Amino acid sequence: MSADPHAAHGHDEIEMPHASMRDYVIGFLLSAILTAIPFWLVMTMPLSAGTTGAVIMGFAVVQIVVHMIFFLHMTPKAEGGWSLTSLVFTVIVVGIMLAGSLWVMHHLNTNMMPMPHEPTSQTASQVL
Numbered sequence: 001m002s003a004d005p006h007a008a009h010g011h012d013e014i015e016m017p018h019a020s021m022r023d024y025v026i027g028f029l030l031s032a033i034l035t036a037i038p039f040w041l042v043m044t045m046p047l048s049a050g051t052t053g054a055v056i057m058g059f060a061v062v063q064i065v066v067h068m069i070f071f072l073h074m075t076p077k078a079e080g081g082w083s084l085t086s087l088v089f090t091v092i093v094v095g096i097m098l099a100g101s102l103w104v105m106h107h108l109n110t111n112m113m114p115m116p117h118e119p120t121s122q123t124a125s126q127v128l
Contacts, residue, residue: 019073027070034063 038056041047047055068074074083 019070023070027066030066030070031063034059034066 038059041052041055045052068087074087076084078084
């Protein structure tokens with residue numbers, strides 16, 4: 001009989017990454033920095049509004065990656081790679097849905113018939 005109880009049942013061993021306190025502290029510090037910089041950008045406005053928005057979106061994407069690596073432990077080795085595969089699939093599906101929704105709304109707006117404007121000089125009592 002083998003020393004590993006799972007080996008007797010034929011289960012494949014899946015390596016789970018073990019996080020240390022050092023990993024959690026690094027993740028926390030990166031998250032705090034990635035939150036403080038956009039806050040500073042909004043409060044001081046050193047850049048234009050459009051540039052500030054783009055920079056904040058970039059910091060948000062980086063922060064999502066930091067959270068996935070340091071707190072959710074999503075690496076190619078975690079759970080045999082299935083957690084990362086499901087994440088990629090989810091991102092692709094959400095991207096398709098977002099792009100399709102924007103495309104439909106753009107074409108609805110483009111093909112909408114113009115509405116006639118009411119004359120502003122007449123009041124409702126004058127029309128009746």
